[in-house]
Amino acid sequence: MTLVAASAVPSVKAARAWRARPGLMIAGALAFCAIVYLLPMLSLFGWAFQGPSGTGASLAQLSRLIGDDTYHYAFFTTFKIAAITTLICALIGYPYAYLMATTGPRLAMLLTAAVMIPFWTSVLARSLAWMILLGRKGIVNEWLTGWGLLERPAALLFNSIGVQIGMVHVLLPFMVLPIWSILSRLDPGLPRAARSLGASPAAAFIHVTLPLSLPGLAAGATLVFMFAIGFYITPALLGGPDDLTIASLIEMVVRDLLDWPFGAMLSLALLGLVALVFACGAAFAGAGRIAGMEGR
Amino acid sequence: MSLSSASPQPRINAGRSALWLLAGLTMLFLLAPIAVIIVVSFNDTTLFSFPPTRWSLRWYQALWESRAWREAGWFSLWLASLVALASLLIGVPAAYGLAKGRFPGRRLAEALLISPMVVPVIVLALGLYMLFSKLGLIGTPTSLFLAHTLLALPVVIVIVGAAFRRLDGSIELAARSCGASFPRAFWHIVLPAIRPALISAGAFAFLTSFDEVVLTLFLGGPRTTTLPKKIWESVKFELDPSLTAVSTILIIVSIAALLLVEVARRSRIQRLAKEVL
Numbered sequence: 062m063t064l065v066a067a068s069a070v071p072s073v074k075a076a077r078a079w080r081a082r083p084g085l086m087i088a089g090a091l092a093f094c095a096i097v098y099l100l101p102m103l104s105l106f107g108w109a110f111q112g113p114s115g116t117g118a119s120l121a122q123l124s125r126l127i128g129d130d131t132y133h134y135a136f137f138t139t140f141k142i143a144a145i146t147t148l149i150c151a152l153i154g155y156p157y158a159y160l161m162a163t164t165g166p167r168l169a170m171l172l173t174a175a176v177m178i179p180f181w182t183s184v185l186a187r188s189l190a191w192m193i194l195l196g197r198k199g200i201v202n203e204w205l206t207g208w209g210l211l212e213r214p215a216a217l218l219f220n221s222i223g224v225q226i227g228m229v230h231v232l233l234p235f236m237v238l239p240i241w242s243i244l245s246r247l248d249p250g251l252p253r254a255a256r257s258l259g260a261s262p263a264a265a266f267i268h269v270t271l272p273l274s275l276p277g278l279a280a281g282a283t284l285v286f287m288f289a290i291g292f293y294i295t296p297a298l299l300g301g302p303d304d305l306t307i308a309s310l311i312e313m314v315v316r317d318l319l320d321w322p323f324g325a326m327l328s329l330a331l332l333g334l335v336a337l338v339f340a341c342g343a344a345f346a347g348a349g350r351i352a353g354m355e356g357r
Numbered sequence: 358m359s360l361s362s363a364s365p366q367p368r369i370n371a372g373r374s375a376l377w378l379l380a381g382l383t384m385l386f387l388l389a390p391i392a393v394i395i396v397v398s399f400n401d402t403t404l405f406s407f408p409p410t411r412w413s414l415r416w417y418q419a420l421w422e423s424r425a426w427r428e429a430g431w432f433s434l435w436l437a438s439l440v441a442l443a444s445l446l447i448g449v450p451a452a453y454g455l456a457k458g459r460f461p462g463r464r465l466a467e468a469l470l471i472s473p474m475v476v477p478v479i480v481l482a483l484g485l486y487m488l489f490s491k492l493g494l495i496g497t498p499t500s501l502f503l504a505h506t507l508l509a510l511p512v513v514i515v516i517v518g519a520a521f522r523r524l525d526g527s528i529e530l531a532a533r534s535c536g537a538s539f540p541r542a543f544w545h546i547v548l549p550a551i552r553p554a555l556i557s558a559g560a561f562a563f564l565t566s567f568d569e570v571v572l573t574l575f576l577g578g579p580r581t582t583t584l585p586k587k588i589w590e591s592v593k594f595e596l597d598p599s600l601t602a603v604s605t606i607l608i609i610v611s612i613a614a615l616l617l618v619e620v621a622r623r624s625r626i627q628r629l630a631k632e633v634l
Binding site: 083087089090093094097153159175176181182183184185186189190191230263287288291292294311315328339 | 463
């Protein structure tokens with residue numbers, strides 16, 4: 062190996078050029094991101110702290126955000142939706158990921174496909190499907206009343222039930238995949254060792270498997286919570302007037318009220334919250350485990 | 358071992374069955390909406406009855422005959438293809454640089470390039486709206502191309518970067534020691550070695566653009582109607598059955614992309630197996 066490496070780099074100069082080149086190869090992507098990503102983020106700051114007549118700096122937007130209860134309500138709603146979504150995703154995602162990691166290859170493949178197909182299917186198409194399923198005359202209500210399980214159709218759409226169902230559907234893969242990733246790499250000898258030392262299956266799970274998989278659970282919970290607080294499409298389509306989230310509020314402020322400075326301030330607040338959630342998650346699970354997930 | 362595992366065996370099976378029941382219900386929950394919308398799209402009536410009482414392709418025909426939907430479809434296809442191409446062109450070298458390079462600020466650069474993935478899309482949309490309106494780009498295909506590429510780029514960097522990290526660096530060194538220049542070794546040795554990752558990165562970059570709504574709503578105009586944008590506008594107006602047909606098309610494109618990725622991955626595994634045996 063060292064021999065090959067030595068002959069591959071005939072001179073010190075060539076060695077340096079070879080090692081410098083990978084660094085140069087990120088230049089294109091960096092330039093692109095500087096213009097299409099950093100510049101827009103900076104203009105958000107510009108608008109949010111702009112002075113009253115477009116000059117100077119002011120904290121007027123920030124004090125508006127802090128002072129008004131209507132906006133606090135949107136933050137509260139968003140956090141409530143995100144927390145419930147994260148909890149439900151953890152409760153159904155963990156057992157699912159556990160089976161995915163511990164069953165045979167064929168069944169594991171089936172379980173994986175059932176996660177990956179919705180994961181890469183248009184969120185819009187899926188929200189539409191839920192609208193057809195959950196409406197007052199939707200398929201779920203027709204069947205439930207048809208079988209006599211319900212006397213009258215239940216309100217499942219345009220309220221927080223609809224939002225929760227849609228959110229869990231969109232975000233469940235983000236919980237399952239990191240947990241599966243850590244469980245599938247776990248040495249199966251460890252719980253087996255606990256069993257052979259007399260632990261019951263439940264005890265072996267609680268004292269060995271679960272603690273070792275907690276970083277995966279933390280990464281999943283961080284991803285789900287982080288995406289949930291910024292999500293726009295699902296609450297906008299499946300929610301009612303009471304389900305005003307921060308993302309919907311931003312859209313409303315900018316498009317209906319044309320109030321760019323306040324929209325920018327709300328966006329920065331949302332961005333700050335996402336960063337905070339990411340930082341908390343990274344402290345538990347490690348930033349790499351969270352960022353290693355591909356997703357939308 | 359056999360003694361200790363013999364007595365609690367029935368209990369594990371009961372636990373396993375409960376797990377499978379839960380997993381089965383979860384699979385139903387995950388796949389039912391997708392299955393239902395596909396089936397409903399073949400309905401003959403304007404009602405969303407399930408299962409359909411009479412089957413027909415009338416909603417697909419209605420789509421095909423509508424010039425607006427056809428144009429939206431072509432525009433989406435073009436846009437997503439260009440976005441996939443562009444994000445591969447700048448993302449693959451960047452992923453290589455991040456995986457193999459040793460330079461100051463590498464981790465910061467990596468964090469910067471991947472972070473658009475976790476920034477809420479609505480925040481990106483507003484920032485880009487402010488920038489693009491200054492540049493007069495709102496409502497142009499260019500604005501959507503740039504914005505979608507920003508979302509697709511991290512997808513490419515994550516997938517291809519993982520492949521570069523797994524790749525044995527000595528094959529590249531071997532090519533270089535045989536006299537291949539850096540670009541030559543990169544093009545003829547390194548890239549073919551990670552072909553499955555290139556295919557999946559391209560496919561997922563394509564899907565990222567093909568299914569994108571929020572940026573398109575903010576930055577687009579009448580000239581830049583994509584399929585998702587047209588679905589969004591129609592949903593807000595009324596639930597038209599042709600929407601189930603468009604949704605089915607979006608779903609089929611996604612499944613086709615996933616299958617392509619899977620086939621690319623498997624053919625590589627089979628080739629490797631052949632070489633080893």
